[in-house]
Amino acid sequence: MVNNVETLAAVPWIVRHGGEAYARRGTPAETGTKLVCLSERFARPGCYEVELGTPVRRIVTELGGGLKDGAELAALQVGGPLGGFLSADALDVPLSEAGLSARGAALGHAGLVSGKTVLAVIVWLLAWGVLYAVLHNKPFETVRALVISLVLIALGVLGTFPPFFQLFA
Numbered sequence: 001m002v003n004n005v006e007t008l009a010a011v012p013w014i015v016r017h018g019g020e021a022y023a024r025r026g027t028p029a030e031t032g033t034k035l036v037c038l039s040e041r042f043a044r045p046g047c048y049e050v051e052l053g054t055p056v057r058r059i060v061t062e063l064g065g066g067l068k069d070g071a072e073l074a075a076l077q078v079g080g081p082l083g084g085f086l087s088a089d090a091l092d093v094p095l096s097e098a099g100l101s102a103r104g105a106a107l108g109h110a111g112l113v114s115g116k117t118v119l120a121v122i123v124w125l126l127a128w129g130v131l132y133a134v135l136h137n138k139p140f141e142t143v144r145a146l147v148i149s150l151v152l153i154a155l156g157v158l159g160t161f162p163p164f165f166q167l168f169a
Contacts, residue, residue, distance in 0.1 A: 006035050026052035030096045038064045039113040041071075050095060057091035059112065067114055079108025 010033065014022045023031045030052040036059055037047045043065030050059060060066065060076065067073055073088045084105030086093065093099045097107045133139075 009035075027094065027096060029098060034095065034107070034110050036063075036095065036110045036112060039111070041067055041114045042112075043068050052096050053094045053099070055091070056086065056093050056095055056112075059095060060091055060114070064112070064114075073114055075114075077113040078111075079106045080111050083108040083111075 010022065026032045033049050033051050035047055035049055038045045038059070042060075044063065048059070048063045050063070056076070056078070060073065075088065076086045076091065078084055078086055078100060084100070084103070086103060086105060090103060093103050095107065095110065100107050
């Protein structure tokens with residue numbers, strides 16, 4: 001059984017070039033590479049391998065090509081559902097545990113989900129929460145996620161967010 005395909009995928013490179021060469025990739029504190037997945041809203045969505053420490057802005061603009069149709073990025077959800085958010089003006093941060101945690105986010109699985117609006121990103125995440133609760137037969141969590149989703153949608157329509165979400169509005 002394979003537990004971490006990402007680690008196994010690095011083995012051929014390490015065998016070919018050596019462990020010392022691989023250890024020089026990334027930053028001194030966090031060596032190696034990371035697979036970064038860009039959501040379908042990017043001009044060039046997909047999975048990219050980058051060295052740890054690569055600026056998030058470079059990943060978004062150069063690799064991802066920005067958003068489709070030249071849309072403006074409002075918020076970037078980083079690292080999966082528990083990873084955190086970066087506002088459009090906070091992308092000059094290295095893709096690393098240390099860099100992202102300094103901004104209140106986490107590297108996680110390094111998925112980058114873009115949103116034209118903060119509300120769109122929040123609703124997307126809550127939809128995943130509802131799906132998780134339904135698939136794992138957790139009725140209380142399903143109802144809670146649905147209520148939170150409806151409240152956030154209503155607040156978005158009214159143009160008022162709780163103070164936490166104003167950071168990204």
